[in-house]
Amino acid sequence: MDFSDYKTDFGPPNFREMLPPVIEKNYGKWKYHERLKPGLLMHMAESGDELYTVRVGSARLVSTDWIRDISDIADEYCDGYVRFTSRHNLEFLVSDKEKVEPLIEHLKANGYAVGGTGHAISNPVHTQGWIHCHTPATDASGVVKAVMDDLFEYFADSKLPAYCRISLACCLNMCGAVHCSDVAILGIHRKPPAVNHEDVKNKCELPNVIAACPTGAIRPDPKTKSVVVNEDKCMYCGNCYTMCPGMPLADPVGDGVSIWVGGKISSARTPPKFSRLVIPYLPNNPPRWPEVTSAVRNIVETWASNARKHERMGEWIDRVGWERFFDMTGIPFTVQLIDDFTLAPDTYRSTPTFKW
Amino acid sequence: MTESETPLLDDLEKGPWPSFVTEIKRAGEKKVAAKDLLRQLERSYVDKIGYWKHGGIVGVRGYGGGVIGRYSNLPDEYPGVAEFHTFRVNMPSGWFYTTEKLRKLCDVWDKHGSGLTNMHGATGDIILLGAPTDQLQPCFDDLAEIGFDLGGSGSDMRTPSCCVGPGRCEYACIDTLDLLYEITMEYQDELHRPMFPYKSKIKIAGCPNDCVASVARSDISIVGTWRDKIQVDPEGVSYYAGNGINIQEEVIDLCPTNSMSWDAESKTLSINDQECNRCMHCINVMPRALSPGKERGATILVGGKAPIVKGALLSWVVVPFMKMEPPYDEMKDLIERIWDWWDENGKMRERLGELINRLGMRAFLKAVDLPAVPQMIRVPRANPYYFWDPEEVK
Numbered sequence: 001m002d003f004s005d006y007k008t009d010f011g012p013p014n015f016r017e018m019l020p021p022v023i024e025k026n027y028g029k030w031k032y033h034e035r036l037k038p039g040l041l042m043h044m045a046e047s048g049d050e051l052y053t054v055r056v057g058s059a060r061l062v063s064t065d066w067i068r069d070i071s072d073i074a075d076e077y078c079d080g081y082v083r084f085t086s087r088h089n090l091e092f093l094v095s096d097k098e099k100v101e102p103l104i105e106h107l108k109a110n111g112y113a114v115g116g117t118g119h120a121i122s123n124p125v126h127t128q129g130w131i132h133c134h135t136p137a138t139d140a141s142g143v144v145k146a147v148m149d150d151l152f153e154y155f156a157d158s159k160l161p162a163y164c165r166i167s168l169a170c171c172l173n174m175c176g177a178v179h180c181s182d183v184a185i186l187g188i189h190r191k192p193p194a195v196n197h198e199d200v201k202n203k204c205e206l207p208n209v210i211a212a213c214p215t216g217a218i219r220p221d222p223k224t225k226s227v228v229v230n231e232d233k234c235m236y237c238g239n240c241y242t243m244c245p246g247m248p249l250a251d252p253v254g255d256g257v258s259i260w261v262g263g264k265i266s267s268a269r270t271p272p273k274f275s276r277l278v279i280p281y282l283p284n285n286p287p288r289w290p291e292v293t294s295a296v297r298n299i300v301e302t303w304a305s306n307a308r309k310h311e312r313m314g315e316w317i318d319r320v321g322w323e324r325f326f327d328m329t330g331i332p333f334t335v336q337l338i339d340d341f342t343l344a345p346d347t348y349r350s351t352p353t354f355k356w
Numbered sequence: 357m358t359e360s361e362t363p364l365l366d367d368l369e370k371g372p373w374p375s376f377v378t379e380i381k382r383a384g385e386k387k388v389a390a391k392d393l394l395r396q397l398e399r400s401y402v403d404k405i406g407y408w409k410h411g412g413i414v415g416v417r418g419y420g421g422g423v424i425g426r427y428s429n430l431p432d433e434y435p436g437v438a439e440f441h442t443f444r445v446n447m448p449s450g451w452f453y454t455t456e457k458l459r460k461l462c463d464v465w466d467k468h469g470s471g472l473t474n475m476h477g478a479t480g481d482i483i484l485l486g487a488p489t490d491q492l493q494p495c496f497d498d499l500a501e502i503g504f505d506l507g508g509s510g511s512d513m514r515t516p517s518c519c520v521g522p523g524r525c526e527y528a529c530i531d532t533l534d535l536l537y538e539i540t541m542e543y544q545d546e547l548h549r550p551m552f553p554y555k556s557k558i559k560i561a562g563c564p565n566d567c568v569a570s571v572a573r574s575d576i577s578i579v580g581t582w583r584d585k586i587q588v589d590p591e592g593v594s595y596y597a598g599n600g601i602n603i604q605e606e607v608i609d610l611c612p613t614n615s616m617s618w619d620a621e622s623k624t625l626s627i628n629d630q631e632c633n634r635c636m637h638c639i640n641v642m643p644r645a646l647s648p649g650k651e652r653g654a655t656i657l658v659g660g661k662a663p664i665v666k667g668a669l670l671s672w673v674v675v676p677f678m679k680m681e682p683p684y685d686e687m688k689d690l691i692e693r694i695w696d697w698w699d700e701n702g703k704m705r706e707r708l709g710e711l712i713n714r715l716g717m718r719a720f721l722k723a724v725d726l727p728a729v730p731q732m733i734r735v736p737r738a739n740p741y742y743f744w745d746p747e748e749v750k
Contacts, residue, residue, distance in 0.1 A: 008418040009544035013457060013503050015449035015533050019523060023452075028522035028531065032592070032643040043524055051524060061376040061485070063383040063390075064462035064471045071455035082458070084451040084475055086519065086568050093524075113374055125478060130400035131376075131393070132426060132442065132485060134408045139400065141376040142368055149371030156372075174662040176478030177569040180670075208704065214665050239665055245410035252404040265572055267564035268637040269612050272571050272670055286401040287364040310610055310641070342667045 020081035022051050022095040038158045039114035040100065052094040054103055057113035057123045057148070057155060060088040061131065061141055077103040087123045087165075089116055118158035121151055121300070125176045126168040129187070135238050136170035137187030137255040143289050144168055147185070150293040151300065161307040161316075164300060165265075172237050180263035182303075182313040183296055184275040191254035192217075192234040197226035199246030209247065212239040235341075257282045257292050261299055261325075262314030273314050278325070280336035295331075302329045321355050362398040383471035389486050390470045392436030396428060407434075414441050414489055416496040420549040422506030423492055440470070441492060443484035444507035445499065446540065446547075447476055449533040450520050460502040468495035479557070480517030480568075481507035510550040513543050518560035519567040526643060527636070528562035529580030529652040530680040536560050538684055539691075546695075553702035553711075556695065557660075563648065564636045570660070570671070575708040576691060577657040577671040578680070582649035585629040586638070592645030593625050607638050653679045656687075658694065658720075659709025669709040674721070676731040690724070697723040718743065 019027070026045035033043040041053040058066075070090060074082040077099045083091045092107075094100050107114050116122040124147070127133065129140030147166065154160055167178035170187040178184040200209070201224070209227055210218045217233035218240060220226075226246070236254075240247040259282070263275030278299070282291040299313075306328065307316040317325045326333045339347045360366050368377045380397075383390035396407055412425030424442040431438035445461075461482070465471060470486030477483040482504075487495055496506070507515035516539055519525070521532030539558060540547065546556075559570035562580040570577035597603055603625065608618045615631035616638065618624070625645070627638075639646045656678055657671035678686060694708065697720065702711045712720045721728060 003417075006417065007500050009505070009548060010500070010503070011505050011541045011544060012446035012537075013448045015452055015523075015537060018448045018452035018454055018457065023523050028528065030522070030524065030526040030528075032526055032647075034644075043526070053524070057374060058475065059374040059376040059379055060474050061379055062473055062475055063379045064466050064473065065382045066379055067458050067462050067473070067475070071458050074455050080455045082453055082455060083520070084453075086451075086480070086517070088474075088476065090475075111374075113372065127478065128474075130397055130406045132408065132440070133406065134410050134426070136406045139397075142365075142401070145368050145371070145373055145375060145377075148373035152372040173664050174668070177572040177662070179662055179668045180569065180572040211703075212665070212705070237664070241410070242664075248410075250405050255404065265566050265569045267566065267635050268640055269610055269635055272566070274668060274670070284404045286404070287367045309606060310637070 018081070020079060020093050020095065022049055023093070025049065026051070035118045035158065038120060038156060039117055040104070041117055049095070050097060052097065052100045054092040054094065054100065054107065054114065055085070055116050056090040056092070056107060057116055058084075058088050058090050059141065059145070060123075060126065073103070073106065077106075085123075087116075087125050089123045113152070113155065115156040115158075119160045119162055119164075120156075120158045121148075121154040121160070121164045121166055123155075124148065124166040124168055125178065125181075127170045127175045129170040133170060135173065135241060135250075137189050137250065138170050138257050138284050139286065140168055140170045140187075142287055143185060143257065143292060146288045146290075147293050147296050150297055154300065160300075160304050162310050162312045163266075164303075164313065166296065177265065179260070179274055180265050180272055181275050182261065182263065183299055184260035184263065185292060185296070186258045186260060188256060188258045188281065189236040189238065189249040189251065189254050190256070190281065191249060191251045192229050192231045192236065193240055193247035193249050194251070195227060195229060196246040196248070197224045200226040200244060201246075204244035204246055209240050209244045212243040214239060252284075256284050257289070259292070259295055259299070262317045264312050264314050269310070270312075270315055270318070275314075276322075277337050278329075278331055280334060298329055298331075323355050362394055364401040365394060365398050380472065386466070387471045388436040389440065389488075390436075390472055392434040393440070393470065393472070393486065396430065396434040396437055399430070399433075414492060416493050416506075418548075419496075419506055421509035421512050422548060423496075424509055426486075437486065439488040440486040441489065443469075443487065443492075443495065443499075444477065444479075444481040444509055444515065445484060445504050446507040446515050447480055447482050447517075449518060449536045449540075450523050451476065451480070452523065457502070461499075461504065464495065464498040464502060467498065479507070479514050481515045505544075506548060508547045508555075511552045511554050512548065512550040512556070513546040513552075514555050514557045515547065516540055516558040516560065517568055519562050521560075521562040525562060526647060527565065527580075527639065529582055529648050530560070530562055530578070530654050532560045532562045532580070534682065535578070535680060535684060535687075538682065539688070542688060543691075552695070552699055554705045554707055556698075556708065558691070564634060565640065571657055572660055572668075572670060573662060574660050574671065575658060576694065577660055578654045578687070579657065580648075580652065580680070581634055581655050581677065582652045583677055584649035584651040586627055586632065586649060587647045588625060588627065589645050589647075592642065594623055595644055596642050597623050601641065603642075607641050610637055612637070653677050654687075656690065659707075659712055661707045661709050665705055666710050666713075669713075671709070672712075672717070673732050674724075674726055676729060693724045
């Protein structure tokens with residue numbers, strides 16, 4: 001075969017060819033922005049040009065038909081340009097002020113979710129779940145859909161004390177920075193791998209499987225030419241399964257969802273921080289995951305009614321104290337919430353100053 | 357009327373949030389793969405477990421990554437998803453598109469795949485979800501024809517990403533979009549051919565608001581900042597003072613370094629810039645009045661990652677300030693020094709942060725040739741177990 005014309009390593013499309021003229025003209029010369037109303041931003045350039053952004057939540061999993069639909073809208077209102085955000089939102093970039101309100105009306109009339117700006121819940125970052133991943137402990141899109149249907153008012157309006165970032169990862173890999181979210185929903189397993197000795201023997205490199213275990217719970221078993229798991233030491237992380245298909249952890253009874261709160265990414269006021277475990281397990285209850293939606297709503301609304309303006313979930317909890325967080329939300333404190341992994345001692349209290 | 361095969365998922369077409377089920381059904385009108393995806397997912401909703409096999413090596417000529425193998429566990433029942441592989445397609449910087457480009461992408465994907473996508477995946481790629489093995493090469497050929505190349509997967513440099521930057525943000529202290537494009541083009545080999553101990557992620561944020569979560573999830577985080585004074589526009593200050601912002605309560609009292617003061621009578625805002633740590637809060641609340649300084653560059657942090665294998669880490673400061681201007685040679689040189697050390701010393705599936713933890717920050721700084729400065733740490737060591745180089749003990 002002749003590969004002389006075969007191209008590789010040509011890279012992504014050059015972004016400069018994707019920028020609307022108003023951005024090309026004012027590139028790097030933006031002066032300030034305003035949040036005009038939920039879902040609508042206005043950026044003012046030094047030149048005096050105004051750029052309006054209408055933000056729309058997407059399902060993240062979208063069809064080519066949907067992409068064509070939004071392209072038609074962008075042709076009509078935005079001269080054929082559109083962008084997406086790091087949180088799966090869609091942004092219509094409008095340079096003609098007269099087109100802003102008609103665009104918003106058109107979007108709302110056609111069922112698009114306008115919002116997600118300012119002190120609101122933005123589009124939840126999430127993973128594939130049962131739709132397309134081989135290690136999930138829950139679905140992703142379904143849980144997000146259920147949670148956002150329930151909390152939609154906080155996406156469509158900017159009425160919270162501060163930003164609220166909800167994220168979901170369907171296993172402990174935590175794809176997508178869910179470990180630094182105001183509320184993180186995380187799929188977990190609760191049973192050790194059900195070792196399939198035939199698969200381990202035939203498909204896996206034993207030293208890699210053994211080395212994959214962070215707690216040293218896996219040892220070789222010369223008799224079966226496979227491995228044995230010390231189940232007392234297993235923390236269900238799934239690392240061994242990543243290395244070896246003979247170590248599946250997924251189980252309809254064992255699998256479920258955990259809730260983590262108080263993380264943030266931005267350095268505004270306080271440094272970035274991890275989300276902390278507050279609910280160790282809720283059952284998978286498709287299609288609407290009612291235990292999860294009510295737990296998230298309770299946490300968001302307890303924060304919203306007690307935090308000061310600009311105070312993120314984690315900042316509010318730092319101010320009132322974790323003991324008060326459990327008190328105010330009514331979430332029971334259980335032993336699973338006490339860390340015993342690598343950085344555990346950092347999380348224990350060394351002073352008798354706490355609240356009752 | 358025939359009874360629906362997917363009653364549980366049908367329920368998720370109701371409600372105000374956009375429905376992925378509706379999207380799968382739309383694709384399913386044209387594609388059996390999408391139809392069978394929905395049927396298999398309904399089965400998962402009933403049985404509360406996933407039905408995808410573990411991995412499988414697939415690919416296209418000349419690439420070691422960018423295509424993820426995915427096979428159904430139940431191919432006889434759901435033949436449309438028996439082979440349902442994923443393309444990771446490298447997105448343009450900042451996720452900007454012309455509709456013309458998007459339509460071309462849709463045409464290619466309708467021709468070869470399920471018609472389902474993620475716009476976008478968590479790392480930032482366009483995810484084309486679900487093609488059979490025999491369509492992979494033809495699909496890539498058509499993608500190349502319209503100017504879309506593959507992203508990263510496996511133990512390579514994963515597709516780097518950045519925030520909107522100077523495209524539409526007055527906070528951008530560096531040209532995130534250009535830097536991203538330059539880095540992506542410079543390291544095409546590292547992106548497309550897995551060669552490292554594990555994945556390596558680079559993310560670029562224009563300011564400490566970090567809208568791409570670089571500190572939480574990239575081995576090398578580049579975060580825009582400045583070194584001089586916050587720029588103050590007194591007209592902007594008066595605008596906010598007269599427009600419903602309580603400057604004392606919302607700005608001054610929330611400054612983490614107590615380096616601002618407000619005289620309500622004379623409407624004067626003062627900043628002690630020497631004490632400011634550039635957290636962005638005041639600028640976020642009053643963008644008309646305040647903006648980052650003029651001497652701009654980036655802070656470089658390393659080691660961020662999600663939990664797998666040994667726990668999550670947030671990136672650590674290793675270069676407090678670096679100018680960030682084309683052709684970005686100083687940054688590229690640092691990236692290469694970091695990769696060299698990690699590649700030489702890292703165990704299989706050991707991310708950069710974990711390697712630094714295992715061998716010590718001291719070993720990292722020495723190997724990469726970076727000076728120790730107090731901006732790197734939160735607090736100094738509290739134990740007496742430190743090392744001396746014999747050269748220093750004379």
